Amino acid sequence: MSEFEPRIVMFCCNWCSYAGADLAGVGRLQYPTNTRVIRVMCSSRIQPTFILQALKDGADGVLVTGCHIGDCHYIDGNVHTEKRMENVVEAMKLLGLEGRVHLEWVSASEGPKFKETVTEFVEQIKALGPSPLRAE
């Protein structure tokens, strides 16, 4: 049997983490192919239902990324993201989906961190195995 290849939805904000992903590309930093990026203008656009929907649709994990606190293009949008994601991560524990949703800050100049973030999350989800919600 081939190794389990997780399918991961990744949210990136336009100004920091998406730019960080672009920079990883410009730097030809190689990372696993498991993530699919959905771009939003600000991580604060990501409402918790998007994460639930992704998991329900069969994502093995959801990685939410945005600007570092203080770097937000919209002043403090990411502060709200942080609060919302704390709640989502907490809810995941209650639902038996612990570890499948993760929030990370990646700036526009952090190509290497983008690579690490993706690589580590893919490893984490590989260790967890396929999502119990995944329809096979």
Added chain:
Amino acid sequence: MAELVGAVAVAGGGIAGIQSALDLADSGLKVYLIESSPSIGGVMAQLDKTFPTLDCSMCTLSPKLAEAARHPNIELMTYSEIKEISGAAGNFEVTVTRKATYVDPDKCTACELCLAKCPSKVLDEYNAGMSKRKAIYLPFPQAVPRVMTIDADHCIYLTKGKCGNCKKVCENDAIDYEMKDKDEVINVGSVILSTGFAPFDPTELEQYHYEHPDVVTSLEFERLLSSSGPYVGHVKMANGETPKKIAWLQCIGSRNPEIGRPNCSAVCCMYATKEAMVAMEHDSELETAVFNIDVRAFGKGFEQFYQRAKNEKGVRFIRSRPSGVDIDPVTNRLSVRYEVEGSTETAGEEFDMVVLSIGLTPSESSKKLAEIAGVAMDEYGNIETAIDAPMTTNVPGIFACGTIAAPKDIPDTVADASGAASKAHSILASERGTLVTERTYPPEKDITEEEPRIGVVVCDCGINIASVVRVPEVVEYVKTLPHVVHAYEQTYACSTDSLDNIKDVIKEHNLNRVVVASCTPRTHEPLFQDTCRGAGLNPYLFELANIREHCSWVHQQEPDLATEKAKDIIRMSVARVALLDPLYTQKLDFNHGGLVIGGGVAGMTAALDIAEKGFTTYLIEREPELGGLLRTFTRLQDGRTTGEILDPMIAAVKSNPNLTVYTGTTLDEVEGAMGRFKGKLSDGTEIEFGSAIIATGANEFEPEGYFGYGSDNVITQSALEVKLDEGTVDAKNVVMIQCAGGRNDDRPYCSRVCCTTAMKNAIRLKEEDPERNIYVLYRDIRTYGVWEDLYTRARELGVLFMRYTEDDEPVVGDGTVTITDKLLNDTLFEIATDLVVLSAPLVAPEGVENTAMLFKVPVDSNRFFLEAHIKLRPVDFATDGVFLAGSAQAPKLVDESISQASAAASRACSILAKEQLETSGVISVVDEDVCIGCGRCTEVCPYGAPALKEVEIVTEEITYITRKSEIDPAICKGCGSCAAECPTGAITSRHFTTKQISAVIDAFAFADGSIEEVA
């Protein structure tokens, strides 16, 4: 004085000319962009990648070419040369010779039918003569304008009267053999000279055997590396084999007084490093060596790039200038002959290929143009400018920018170009808008009732995407997706012809949505959106699928998985585009004032440049006096006192009626965005402005803990300058130590200015007392460009140079300095000294983080401000309306700071000059029927855009007053936080609606494309 004319002639269509033209055109001036070859683009179009980010050169340039081509205020005059200039500043008559192209540009569609039939083959200049083109040709695939040209010297019909094939096959009757050169007179207020350089021809340096087929110039090597080059990116030797070992020989035609070329060409060290790295990226087994005198990695990020090449990639940097290349008479193999550093031994090393890093020389056409314009040149043929007026020639109204004035790299050229535009704009500010036309688009098609009809373009990006992702397979897959009516592959989706093609395809297939799968929307979305508008589609009915930065570039070893990922990415984009709505912008009045933070030379120049154009300007300086870092130094490299440039500048700032200066003041609060910033100063003053420039400069590092700093006889260069001015240098033996606290783990960057400063001061010390012994202990001497003169002069005066390495630094003792000299076979010297002068790097001042925070702009790891793009947007931030200049961006010399400052002013004024600002269509709106007036949106909005208002609700049973949210479109920035917070879904975040994002998530999940079933 004659009437002012609101038009500018820009001579030279390389990146410099293009940038000048775009800035002026955006500011409301008419521009004639005159280029002698058939296409704009210049040398940058020939480059493969650019240092230090290894960005694809064409990828960053191509959108600029397209923008220049479609700008309504720019008239391209390609294949044209300036013949005569008469008149004076404000009103020149320029005679332009339009060379006959023998092709009617209005009829030619560049269908290329003629290419196949043309029998005459000619060496292709674009590929540096390494391949052939036809006598009728397009210079390169992304050429602008996209029209054929007949090379009259090689056309068989035009030379012998026979053939005529192209005319026979042309279906549009575009060929006109009777066409003649003709002169056209244009009337302009200013002229900008930006005709660039010529690559040095190494033939005269016979010892390097350029005639050998495997000895190539660096420009030829760029073409060898390029996927659009003669061997589609596979570097090959003349025998067809792949080279295993390549040498780069630096300073070919530079730093060589014997052939009358004593100056440094400023770019070769970095391009050679880049070429070596890219070549090794193509072939991981390749061995590379760069033979150099000094590695001049002086620009932003260069030193780190050089260290990476050396330490991580294994490029060998051999410190020696080879005396020649030997050719084995039997095997014909190449061997580089060089003297081993620190000894008198000569070594020979075999290489498969030798790349000559040729310098930048003034071109003959530039010299001719300078003569026509009557501008003065220096002894080497560079246009003469001054440190305090780096774009200004001796002829009023005629400016120079880019490499025509001195060798420089792309970002410095771009800054120079915007700076020259600023100078021309200042003269003609009163004439803005008098000669220009509005950009017009065809009427927008109403698609609201239509089913989605989606077209998808999948870009190869040369080999950037296609070498990893199987593009044809992706195209076939995309065709199966719902609503996709047309999908096709394109080599470069962003080239002008491809953009025109997209317009045609939109019409032909009656498309109402478009997806381009190529690179990042952060750079290319506006270009494609504009193309959609040009075909009558609302620009928001477009989506970019990023299969390069997010796929092919990061999964280079995984073609299968990358191909699958590309399919997923495009499927998700198709799902999204199907649900996108047309959006409309609003035009708003805005504040036309400028704000400059920092009152050094950069800040003062920027403020003056804005104020001169008639805009209200505020200049804020934290210190009680204007002048910044330059106040701590006493002399410029040209021998003038710093006061000679500071005093008139300060006087001009203080007397300009449009300019208000606040010294001893800081900017403490900022709110708003481009066009409507509000700021509060430390003295309580409230100001409003539309655009801001950050020019907060840098300070000389206090080298505590380095080389005995702190003792009485160990001082920095700035302290030495003060002493020199006072005449109090009481020392017979002076030791200067370079890189004191720089180029190390704490400050890994090169501070750029210190070598030039050290030379300037070493010369002064020698001139003051020729009996003095001066020793300069260095790692690399980086007197780049024309400042190599100072290094030469210092050596002529008897200044002694000794080289040390980072892991074997000099030791400063009591009255002595010991050094292991690398130049003299690691000999240990003890130098008796009575004065040690440390060349300490420039560092970002305290408080940059606060300034960064005020405007939400980034700083890099060395605490210098981070520009939007290191090559082509050197003074822009990613944030609209905010710009940067001077050493706040990275250390720089005075002339460079001034050029950047004028550039930042030009960029800011291209916004301030607009009558109204257009708002974004991407904002949030409230559905009043669903809103329950809870007010959570007002709590999360960082801008206060939503406000609760009382409304009267009238129903059949009852009338009551309740609260509903309303969002001010002028304030909303479109982040969407309110939509995420709204508990009832009353808020729609346009372009990122819940429905649209949900569809993308579903498309992620359902790989069979059955989007609608689950939506």
